[in-house]
Amino acid sequence: MQPHLKQTYNYAFLDEGSKKEIRRTTLKAVAIPGYQVPFASREMPIGRGWGTGGLQLTLSLIGDQDCLKVIDQGNDDSVNAVSIKKLVQSCTEAEVTTDSERATLIQTRHRIPEVPIRADQILIFQVPLPEPLRMVEAKERKTKQLHAEMDYSGIWLRLYEDIVKWGKISIGADYPALAHKRHIFAPSPIPRYDLPKLNHADGLFLFGAGREKKIYAIPPYTDIEPLAFDDYPFETEHFDGCNCRLCGSSDTFLDEIFDEKTGQKFYQCSDTGNCRKRQEKRHTP
Amino acid sequence: MGYVAVTGGQKAIEAADRINQWYRIKDAERSLETIEIEKQLRHLTDRVMSEGGLYAPEYAALAIKQAEGDLCEAAFLMRAYRSTLERNYESEIIDPGQMRIIRRISSAFKDIPGGQMLGPTMDYTHRLLNFALENEDVRALQELLKEQIPEFNTDQPLSLPKVSSLLREQGLLFPPKSSDVLFDITRDKLTFPAPRSAKLQILARGETGAMTALAYSSMRGHTTNHPTVGELRVGYVEVTIVYPFDSRESLCLGEIMLTEVETINAFERDDQGDVKLRLGYGLTFGQNETKAIAMAILEQGLETKGTTPSQDEEFVLLHVDSIEANGFVSHLKLPHYITFQSKLDVLRQTQKIAESEKTETLKE
Amino acid sequence: MTNANIFHHVHDTRKLYRRLLDSMAKPGKINTIADLLRGVPESCPCSSGTYALAQTLLDQQVSFYYASQELNADAAERAIEWTTGSHHTASHAADYLFIDTPPEMDEIDSIMQSVRIGTLAEPEKSATIALHVRRLSGADDLALPIILRGPGINGWHLLSVDGMNMEWLRLRSERNREYPTGCDFILFDDDGQIAALPRTTLIERRDF
Structure with a gap:
């Protein structure tokens, strides 16, 4: 059903001018961890x-x-995910895999794979809302200024108000963090469970927000600190006593699933590639 | 090539694609000719070209057919196609003053040089369903109309002076603000405050409904901005480029249909102390009159200081794009299991805190 | 599929970019682009490293500055302009600076004093300097051994350079004082090796 993209369009779909602009932007993003670099976005x-x-x-x-x-x-x-993979395959000869350890590039929405990213791998995030300060300031011009002046009092106040109102910080996913002790950034809506994986990792993380036209990056071995107070420390999601019903794992991020007949609640790994590998290991003695 | 596993997700999207094809034609007697869309659904193709940012009536008709009439989807198809095209040339500045006019009105002056010319418009047609269209003899009607409106069947180009030129000659209008560098919203990184050329480009590609709503808000209750349409003209304009092998000559690529609107707004005093009228400017592909007027209102609003929504640059420019607004609103159809799980976790923790607080209050 | 003898504007620029990105993400890490430089036309008036980096980074959207004491700078400028569509400009205005053979001390000063470093609000509006050096090494075996720290580096990293004036680094740390403003360096040597020093990298000279 796909038209023959290989013939009609350039290698990897984008024209070379677009690629160059994205590449220049990415290099800048790597040099300024957590800072959102604008790009034209096709x-x-x-x-x-x-x-x-x-x-x-x-x-x-x-x-x-x-x-x-x-x-x-x-x-x-x-x-x-299948649709994106299909598009990339239609305009390149690159191989695809479900095994995160075989992949050289991993594009993701909302998760970081369970197996840590290696130095020779790049993890690419799809980002809906790249501006962590948007929750306290609607205007791009102003948030840009706040980052410039490192004036983060608004977002700290917001976290404090959360504690007053709810007894804890009420942010679920997309928990804001400070990169290289300078820029607060939005880690795309990954769960809090995944956020510590960005801190001093071996691999490179790239973030692309197409609609909002921003690229940012977290290089390896970079300080990433989730915003928190000494007496209200950062907490990841709780899966105490829960196991994946497929691989038995108790140390991975789990999806909560309901059996449609019995209404019974059970848990299953959200990283399906890793879960499958674990299941295989379990079955081969 | 490595081994590629066919998976459930892949099967599902392939099946959905087929089912969608089935729904497109299952009750059809015959396939819809794209030429019929192009020639008989003028306003639809015009709007798709305008919002898609690509002047190509044939492709717009194809996009409409492919999208089964979904306007946003059709504009998106045009936009996604256009973003893969190379920009080999920049056209010379087009001159709507030289427009081959099919319609031209002014709400500012009764008598304008060249006169008012209603041309093709539904403005004064009663909105009654015309059941005769169900069984229409196109050929006979064409013959009849040819006789009744001979002036529309000549090759004589009708070009008329612009109302704004007259006002300018009389020293009633400020000259247009020129920008030295032409911004290209498809290639340059947009930051705020946006240059005027970027604002006009975004509005020219904006979604008709969104722009009309915002312009309406500015007219109705938020600034009571009620500009006068100095002139609205619809017609054909030649697009030329500098001849690549001899920069003294121009090469004509063809004609495009445009709607141009100039609104006259309040007068103001400039830095030199001159008092003159401000002009609002709207320009769209095809015959898109409401959008062109809305554009003139919005762009003028953005030139004035104020706190209403339509004067807020980021609010207007970042929310009128059909492709972006539709994309983001519709992405809610994608799974959000993880973020929801994370939110549930916070909720449960908060519930625990609330429970323990309640118990403590009871104890006291 | 591609002619192996010619620097390919799609595939070779992509390969070069990936290695450059790896070097930028891991400051001081040496990657080789020697295999790609073999495709650079011999008639090219600038160094093959400059040529390949220019093909990868430049187009009509950005500007560049070229400096060379030994090579024909005018011919090099024109060759880069023609092949990339980018335009040559003064060192204080350029997005990318290619320094092909070591300039005099006062020229280093004048370049570094005026090179764009962006603003606090727009730190990306800074220049990238591609500096041609004689040799790069990951061991302590060249004239200028430096210790690197910062993002992308696990603890510290040793990089040795031959043919790089210490003045570059001294002025770099001066101009990069107020992070996030600053400029980023790409180093490339005669053997087709590259390394990068983004503005976040703290450099100290290793003296024994």
């Missing part, structure tokens, strides 16, 4: 807000020697 053949930022990054990086994994909610088989 319209892609998938919905704007459906991963076009991540996709543009992937297409600016990918070559035939690469092996690509795409996940949505940790799942390789989620329909939008």
